[in-house]
Structures are given as C-alpha cells and as structure tokens.
Amino acid sequence: MEMMSGAAMVVRALKDVGVKHVFGYPGGAVLDIYDALYAQEDVQHILVRHEQAAAHMADGYARATGQTGTVLVTSGPGATNTLTGIATAYMDSIPMVILSGQVPSMHIGEDAFQETDMVGCSRPIVKHSFLVKRAVDIPDAIAKAYYIANTGRPGPVVVDLPKDVVNVLESHPYQFPDKVQMRSYNPTIKGHMGQIKKALKTLLDAKRPILYVGGGAIACDASSLVTELAEKLHLPVTNTLMGLGAFPGDHEQCLGMLGMHGTLQANKSMHNADCILALGARFDDRVTNNVQKFCPHATIIHVDIDPASISKTVNAHIPVVGSVKSVLTQFFEQMHEINETERKEQLADWWEQIAAWRARNCLAYKTSDELIKPQQVIESLYRHTQGDAYVSSDVGQHQMFAALYYPFAKPRRWINSGGLGTMGFGLPAAMGVQFAHPEAVVACVTGDGSIQMNIQELSTCMQYGLPIKIISINNRALGMVRQWQDMIYKGRHSHSYMDSLPDFVKLAEAYGHVGIRVDKPEELDAAMARCFELKDKLVFMDIAVDQNEHVYPMQIKYGAMDDMRLSKTERT
C-alpha cells in the first residue's frame, strides 16, 4: 500500500474522485494541503479573492456541468466566509464539497487561533458533514462526501480537516475505496409502479393538464425526457425559476416561468388546470402565492427524489418518490400508443383558452427615446448571443428580467441563486461556468447593487484570463427593494438608493478589463455587439436604465396563483 501524508491523501483522493478544479484560498490550517497541491498538476487550484466567491464558483461550475464543485479553505474566517455560498447551494440542491481546514485536534474546543466549529456552523445548510479524526480515514471521508453530494437530492457536503490530520511530516497507508456503500443512505431513484400507473392514468384523462417543471429535472439530466413527454401528450409546460431550460423556453408549448413574477399564461393555466404534473419542483412560496387558494381544481401529481419535499407545503394527491429521469422512463414504458389527432382534440379547448391568455402579451413593455428599459437590455443580450449563452445572474429586478426575457432553450444555461436569493452570486458563478466551459460565451447579468457584493473577483478574472461579459443593469438603486417600496410603502425609498457609485468603466479598467458605458437606447445594440466581439476580454457593460421600471407580472400577496398585477395600473 502506498504511504503518504494526510495532506497528500487529500489531493490524491480529489484526483481519484475525478476532481479537475478546486476553488480556494490558503491559510494556516491548510498550508500542508496547499504544499501537497504545489507538487502536482492533476488538480488545478484557482485562487480567489474571497472565500464566499470560491463557494459560488464551485456552485456555478456544478450547475453548468452537473459535476460536483470543490472548495478548499482554511479554518475560522476562511470557513465561515463560505457559509453563504454553502447555503446558496443547499437551497438549490447543488452538489458541492467544501474542504475546510481546522485547528489541530488537540486544540479543538480551546478557542484556538482561527478556530470555529465548522461542522456546527454549517450543520443546518449541508446535506452532510465529516470531521476527519485520523489521516487513514481521509480517502474514505472524501469518497463518501462526493458520493453523498451528487446522489439522491444533491447538496453541499463539508469535510473538516484538523491540521494534525493532514500533517506532511507523517506517513500513512493510502487506500481509496472501490465503491462507497452506506447502510444509512440509499436514496430512492425508481418510482413505485402502482403510483406511476395511477399518475399516468390521471394525466391522460385530464382535460386541462399542465407540466410544472423544476430544477430537479435539470439535476438528473431529464430535459429530453420532459420534452418528449410534453410533445407526445401535447402538454403545456411551465418552468420554475430553477427549471428554466429544462423544457425549451422557445418551444411553442412553453408558457414561460410561473410564480411571483411568472407569465400570465403560466399562472392562469396552473390555477385553472385539472391536473398538475410537478417534476422536480417543490411548490415553494415564490410559486404558490397563498397555499389555501392554490390551484383549487387540480389533481396534483408530485414527482420528486426527496420524499420530504412532497406534501411539505401543498398536499400531493399522487406522490411519486424517485428521480424525474427514472420516473419518466417508467412512464414511457407504461404508456400505450398515443393517437396524436385524438390527443390534440382532447386538449383543443384547453389550448384555445391558453391562447387567449397568451394574447394578452403580458411581457409587452413601453420603450422610450431617452431611457433604456432593462427588458431591452436582456432582449439585446439574447439577440447578440443567439440565445445560446450561459447566463448567470445576481439577485433582484435584473434577475427576473433575465428569467422572463431570455428564453433558455437548453438546460444548465441559466445559473442563478433561486432559493436563497444571494446577491453577489452572479460574477463568481459565471467564473465557475467559464472554468468548466472555457470556449463558451458566458454572460453575467447583474445590477449596480449585486455586482458590488463580490466585485473583488474582477482580479481573479484577470489572473485566469476569463472573458466573461458582465451585463450590469445600472438603475442607481436596489431595484427590487425600490419596487416593493413603491408598491407597498407609498414610495418611501428607505435605503434602496446607491449614492456615490464608482465609475464602473474605470473600475473595470483598473483591474485590466474593458469597460463600456451605455446610456442611450439607440447605442445599446452597437455596444452589445462590441462587447461580444471582444472575445478574449472581460467586458464590463455599465448600462444605465430607467430607474422607475417595475418587474411585471407580479402576483398579489395573499391571493391565488393568478391574482396578479400586469402593470403599474392593471391587474387580473
């Protein structure tokens, strides 16, 4: 058996798991591991500027590829800085492994320098965690961490490594497990046949069915099956914020996003449906609005790999525990030949009704000669990337505009913090995507508030030559907060403005990048074109937009799914 130090084992185990990139920042407790990284080329380490960004990079990497993202940080502040990133990944079920240094075992509990109880701090926001006590346990702990992170419902896993355990001066036998098996962890992947038959019958009999597709369909790579099912059964489809791209946004059967800022046709169709097939979605409050008034006519079929997600907020009439991929495969095995003409006839009235809702054209907006509208920016981005870019987003109005006006045709192209709503996510996430796909076009849609939460990573972008296109929708305000204050607080804009913004063009240039300022509508397309012509450069587009624009449609609080404002003056 090969003998090596604990630190060498960590790096070797990462290699054996198949890790290519590690996002991290060195410090006292992980110096041994960093020394082991120095001596090899299998695992590339990316030096960030702030540990939170390392976690978001690993997260973006995972979202774009489906592979587990890896973070390496030191103890104490290094570890706690990752917590927001871990919580972000946890809420959106993103596979991630966080290797954190820890003070030497004999000093744990003594309030030693840079000591925090990382396992304790992260406990409510991880799928699982390990505190490794002996060097010989390192390969097993790392193998298990990656196995847990990316099976069942994915999620972040912390591996806490005390400094004495990774000591470079001691050697121990290294053995990487051939297979990970845990008696206490066996996620259900295949659906129960009885439930599947029941679900299928209900779906086929329905007169007003709808597919409600969430991030779970992307997590298990079931997009093509979702599309096949929708086309075969002629079903209307709505994607959640996390599910954008799971069913092509430009497909004629796609009703767009649903929920708080969902389209009129999506929310109306949900509310009036007689059968909802939820695939890897979790009926969260940003979708359902008032649960008591949620979709009163529908039989709800809920397919999810996590039994705890079923009937948590909305009661499921037909629960099916399993991965969307397996369950849809089982659906097709059970399905008889579908007569296309009969099927279309069965749903003709439903589609006619949907067409009427669509005709309202709820995403229409008024342009102006003087001010750029944020919606225009996203539409311009869509045109100049042929709808085929990886688009990361921060959190706020710009996020909703991007979700609504950039119809994603493919899964894993839309990278955003859905559940936690983490400002500062966009730029580092885009960087993670660019590391995973060096040749791809990666845009980060952000705002003047969000971008400043992790702007230091512009330096990392320069170090690694990442040609990300930052599309900053600058309204000199925290737009979504301001919108709520306009709507609910009589326009009292308490601390939602951004006084003394930096000159973003100069700031980008100071980091060695290209900055472009746009403030006239007629200049927008030309500037966007120039941005994407600069293929090898990071371009920071600082686009001044109308400060008073609101995101519509918007659900009305305490109402049903389809109780919505359609503009500042109209409601359903």
Next chain:
Amino acid sequence: MRRIISVLMENEPGALSRIIGLFSQRGYNLDSLCVAPIDDSSLSRLTITTVGDDKVIEQITKQVNKLIDVLKISDLTDGSHVERELMLVKVATRSDAIRDEVKRTVDIFRGQVVDITPRNYTIEITGTSDKLDAFVQTMAQTAEIVELSRTGVCGLSRGEKAMRP
C-alpha cells in the same frame, strides 16, 4: 397530538446534534429525547416525544429520515406499543410520619427507595409518563420534592414488529 417516534441511527459523534438541530431549525416540538447505543454498539436508538398534527408529524418523520446518519424511523403511536419512562425523585423526610407516608405511596406506585439519608429518600419509579406525573402530584402532597430527574420516554412496538437495521 402526542407522538412517540423511534429512530435508529449511526452511533457517530455529531449525529445527535443533527437531530436536535433539525427540530429547532424547522420549528418542531421536542418534548423529550431518550438515546443510547443498542446491542450493536455501532447504532444508537432514539425515542423522541413530540406534539403535532398529522402534517407536521409526516414532515418530522421525513426530515429526520433524510439525515444521512439515520437508518430507520417509525412512529410508535401508529400501532400498539409499550412505553416506559424512569424517574428518580429526592424527597425531604422531616418526620417519621412523612417517612411512613412516602414509603406507602412508593409501594402503591410500585416504586423503590434507592437511597436514604436522615434528611431524605431517593425514589426510583418506572412507568408511563402519566403514571410518573401522577406520582409526582401525589408525593408533593406528602413531602417536599427536593429534586427530580426523568429519562424521557423510551418505547418498543408490541408483538412481532421490530426496528432492525
């Protein structure tokens, strides 16, 4: 409604904190918790008493089961079961009359006096939580209760039903 939930989990450091953390994190009630390793010392068995409607109990069961360290979970109150709780009570015995009355009460409740000093008796008593409550109430009328400690409920299903790994 009061429920007794049994959990079989890995006997690992930190495992218990995950259960307790889950209850506070998700706002579930945790009335009592009784935990110890079983015959296979790599496993621990927990008995949790909690209160909640069916929807809450379903969520508790699912969320606990989702913890990686948890092997099995079952709601004992779903079927017939045996439940017991152990209590140690120290009472002040200031006179012979009180001593006699305390002894009589202990006998009636099938308890035992396990420690004696000139000033007090320590009593051990086992039974359902209701029985222990009743004992405390009765005893309080006879003697001053100095201190008491209860283990929380532990329980098993009746008959053939068993929770094994």
